[in-house]
Amino acid sequence: xxxxxxxxxxxxxxxxxxxxxxxxxxxxxxxxxxxxxxxxxxxxxxxxxxxxxxxxxxxxxxxxxxxxxxxxxxxxxxxxxxxxxxxxxxxxxxxxxxxxxxxxxxxxxxxxxxxxxxxxxxxxxxxxxxxxxxxxxxxxxxxxxxxxxxxxxxxxxxxxxxxxxxxxxxxxxxxxxxxxxxxxxxxxxxxxxxxxxxxxxxxxxxxxxxxxxxxxxxxxxxxxxxxxxxxxxxxxxxxxxxxxxxxxxxxxxx
Ligand SMILES: O=C1C[C@@](O)(C(=O)O)C[C@@H](O)[C@@H]1O
Numbered sequence: 001x002x003x004x005x006x007x008x009x010x011x012x013x014x015x016x017x018x019x020x021x022x023x024x025x026x027x028x029x030x031x032x033x034x035x036x037x038x039x040x041x042x043x044x045x046x047x048x049x050x051x052x053x054x055x056x057x058x059x060x061x062x063x064x065x066x067x068x069x070x071x072x073x074x075x076x077x078x079x080x081x082x083x084x085x086x087x088x089x090x091x092x093x094x095x096x097x098x099x100x101x102x103x104x105x106x107x108x109x110x111x112x113x114x115x116x117x118x119x120x121x122x123x124x125x126x127x128x129x130x131x132x133x134x135x136x137x138x139x140x141x142x143x144x145x146x147x148x149x150x151x152x153x154x155x156x157x158x159x160x161x162x163x164x165x166x167x168x169x170x171x172x173x174x175x176x177x178x179x180x181x182x183x184x185x186x187x188x189x190x191x192x193x194x195x196x197x198x199x200x201x202x203x204x205x206x207x208x209x210x211x212x213x214x215x216x217x218x219x220x221x222x223x224x225x226x227x228x229x230x231x232x233x234x235x236x237x238x239x240x241x242x243x244x245x246x247x248x249x250x251x252x253x254x
Contacts, residue, residue, distance in 0.1 A: 005138060008112065116141055172204075211238060215247065
């Protein structure tokens with residue numbers, strides 16, 4: 001049994017996977033509207049995908065937006081994510097700015113979880129983890145392959161590396177080219193969660209073929225699933241009401 005993480009009453013790593021929805025607003029007003037809508041919906045966790053925000057390169061604007069979002073989403077776990085273009089995000093920034101942004105947020109104490117991409121300088125990653133720990137925040141170390149699905153051993157090894165570096169939640173998203181790629185992701189998830197993980201993990205196979213992996217996390221060992229409200233932030237995300245229904249069905253059959 002993997003250890004769980006409890007954030008604002010949400011138990012990650014126990015029972016049905018928790019539903020996370022991404023905010024993808026470009027302006028402060030769009031973000032306010034999204035946050036208000038999500039606060040009132042059946043969503044367990046909210047992720048701010050700050051790479052969609054037009055003013056992301058201005059730290060004061062990011063901080064101002066974050067304070068407003070936090071006020072609106074006062075009782076839901078909030079994840080701060082800048083997804084770089086090379087991992088499927090909207091924008092590429094320098095590594096120096098990427099870490100400046102993440103450090104500013106870690107020091108602000110305004111979010112519950114910070115996503116940091118695994119393929120970065122280890123020293124920089126460790127610094128964010130230390131800052132986050134001081135503020136009682138959690139770190140997700142993530143990796144995304146929008147082209148293909150690496151071999152099972154490679155997926156497991158990336159998740160293990162994230163765990164070794166001190167991620168509270170190791171995460172990987174991969175793209176299937178064949179149905180057997182979906183099985184590879186599920187197999188890697190099961191092996192990692194049963195044999196190596198001592199904390200919750202998040203995995204998904206993207207796009208249409210991979211949808212099963214966004215539903216069956218409780219069976220194979222993935223603790224959070226990303227759903228969609230209006231627009232998906234990645235291919236394959238399922239609308240949240242249908243997602244909740246299916247997660248509950250699977251939970252009840254176990
Ligand atoms: O890493 C992830 C997972 C994701 O890529 C998905 O496939 O649902 C969506 C992203 O917003 C999030 O940061």
